[in-house]
Amino acid sequence: MKKTFHAILRGDSSIRSMLKQSYQTIIIAMAVPTVIMTVAMLVMTARYGELIDNIDRAAEIRDLVKTQFAEEIWNIVSGKKEFDEGSQYDMINRVDEGLRDLEENSENAARYVVAAQRANDTLRTYVDALHDQIRNQAAVSLQESSYRDIVSVVGLTYTVLEQYINEELITISRLNHQIQAVALAVLVLIVMILLLVIYFAVNSFHHMRVSIYKPILELEEMTRRITNGDLDARAADSLVEELAPLTKSLNHMAGRLQQLIDERIEVGQNLQKAEMRALQAQITPHFVYNTLETIIWLAEQERNQELVDIAMAFTDFLRISLNQGKDYVTVVNEQMHVQSYLSIQSVRYHNIMTYRIDIDPELGNYPILKLLLQPLVENAIYHGIKNKRGGGHIQVTGEKNPDNTMTFTVADDGIGMTEEKLNKVLVRLRGTSLSESSGFGLYNVNRRIRLYYNRELEIDSKYGRGTSIRFTLPCREWDYD
Incomplete structure (x- = not known):
């Protein structure tokens, strides 16, 4: 490398080969950490996407049980709809199918899925009991008691799924810290290799130094701002092919984190406004x-x-x-x-x-x-x-x-x-x-x-x-x- 550096300074005819060798050195030096980082980011992003899918699926099940199912049972108990015309069993089966999917894809929060499955089984039992009461023309008080039992189990299922979502959000937070740590470690490695390459080729590779070092600094600044809680931080799209996946993944990660936080804030605000909307229904x-x-x-x-x-x-x-x-x-x-x-x-x-x-x-x-x-x-x-x-x-x-x-x-x-x-x-x-x-x-x-x-x-x-x-x-x- 020392011989190559002196040849570049003298302007020997072999400078083209030296430049080519330098380019190859830079590409190799950048490719290794980029590949490592990309693989790590893809693995973590895949896990991240899986967690998001779990949360979306749990939220869908939660809303199905809390709104559609409860309303369907009320329509049956109140006489607005015949029991055989209702879709209550179809909803229970959909919940059961969704919970099985969650059980297969969940790790830390699997216990909540098991609890939700038990609650769903209990729900099916109560619905069967309500069916028997309606078919045997049982007293209205017994039907209302069964309805209250069903509503209680619906509330329990809703609470368990909320706990499951919170547990998955905690896992996402931990995964976010892991992504930041990996990104920071890779960035440090890239900077070290860059400094070593720049030491031998600062004059002949100035444009490459700028084109690589600038996006790295932007990514470093982005990770620093994210670490300090600024989830609006974004890095500009990189023109360097090896850095583009990293930039895209980090930007996507920051965007999804901000979206999740905004959604949680919105849920909290909606809960606070729920009673207000009811009071203003007049x-x-x-x-x-x-x-x-x-x-x-x-x-x-x-x-x-x-x-x-x-x-x-x-x-x-x-x-x-x-x-x-x-x-x-x-x-x-x-x-x-x-x-x-x-x-x-x-x-x-x-x-x-x-x-x-x-x-x-x-x-x-x-x-x-x-x-x-x-x-x-x-x-x-x-x-x-x-x-x-x-x-x-x-x-x-x-x-x-x-x-x-x-x-x-x-x-x-x-x-x-x-x-x-x-x-x-x-x-x-x-x-x-x-x-x-x-x-x-x-x-x-x-x-x-x-x-x-x-x-x-x-x-x-x-x-x-x-x-x-x-x-x-x-x-x-x-x-x-």
């Missing part, structure tokens, strides 16, 4: 559409003051409904929310509906769980006033009691309910699940009062005379975020 598209159509109609009629009033009422309604994601508002804000809603509805139903709101001002600053009164008022309009010939009146009251509690009442003189229908409503309110077609507003309010205050709605109704719904809450100091 803002139905139908109501929004009708309000906007009313605004357009007032604009066309050039009824400007009424247009301004309803627009402001709609704005206040939405603002208080959302409340920056907070669960509690003051009583006065809840009153304003109901006032805005009734102001909007009174434009549409002014011929059939009158209303009055009478809430003790002393209650104004007490905290209350938001969206409790509006669903009850909406229920009074659509199930009471609209169904009565000639319309009716809605009365919303709130008063403070001597025992430091406050009672709110929403009463109407609408069509009311028969004793049989009232009993059905009360039974549904005490249940654990309810479809929107069965009084979702009442159920939602009652469920939230039960969860947050350990109280329930009280309903009095007489057919042809009207309905009164009330609830009592403690007067607490404001200590909510």
Whole structure:
């Protein structure tokens, strides 16, 4: 090598062969660590892809059990679908097949797959029992008990699969550290070989030095940034053939890691927003559409003051409904929310509906769980006033009691309910699940009062005379975020 270096400096005629030999030396020197790194990266990437596939498959099974299967069983128990028409066994078989695939491809998290298989076997047993009960026309209470057992096992399966996914994510994290360590070791080796080659051929191979050393520095910088937690780091596509697979694999690794982290963050955010979406279900598209159509109609009629009033009422309604994601508002804000809603509805139903709101001002600053009164008022309009010939009146009251509690009442003189229908409503309110077609507003309010205050709605109704719904809450100091 020393002789070759002196020949290059003298410009001997053999310089071409020396350059060729130098090129060969550089190619060999670069190929060896690149091949080692590429093989290691391909092996680790294959494992990485397998883990991702396992997570995707587990998530698919989890969602199948939690949503589709639970909904299918509910449709059967509620009588919306015959047992033989349902696809529950097909879903169980699909879950079983998916779990077998996971068992074959899982290592560290295999125990969770085994637990999920046992839960799925138990699920099949409960479904068989439900089939026997339906076929033998067993009591509804027994069918409901079987349904609760099935829902419990569905929840267990969901939890086990969540644990499996978390375990696989931990394995991915460990694999990521291994990839970084391999990449860093290979990069150090490449730099060392490069420095040795550059020592003998710095002048004649300057362009090659730049073309190789620059992407290596970019990859080194990328690994350093990833190590420091910057998963947005990317390396530019390398023009060096041997480094292109490494760059692509590292970029893919960083992208997939960022995607997984974003997905986990999104799952967490969705879980936090799930209840919020349920609480805001009262803002139905139908109501929004009708309000906007009313605004357009007032604009066309050039009824400007009424247009301004309803627009402001709609704005206040939405603002208080959302409340920056907070669960509690003051009583006065809840009153304003109901006032805005009734102001909007009174434009549409002014011929059939009158209303009055009478809430003790002393209650104004007490905290209350938001969206409790509006669903009850909406229920009074659509199930009471609209169904009565000639319309009716809605009365919303709130008063403070001597025992430091406050009672709110929403009463109407609408069509009311028969004793049989009232009993059905009360039974549904005490249940654990309810479809929107069965009084979702009442159920939602009652469920939230039960969860947050350990109280329930009280309903009095007489057919042809009207309905009164009330609830009592403690007067607490404001200590909510």
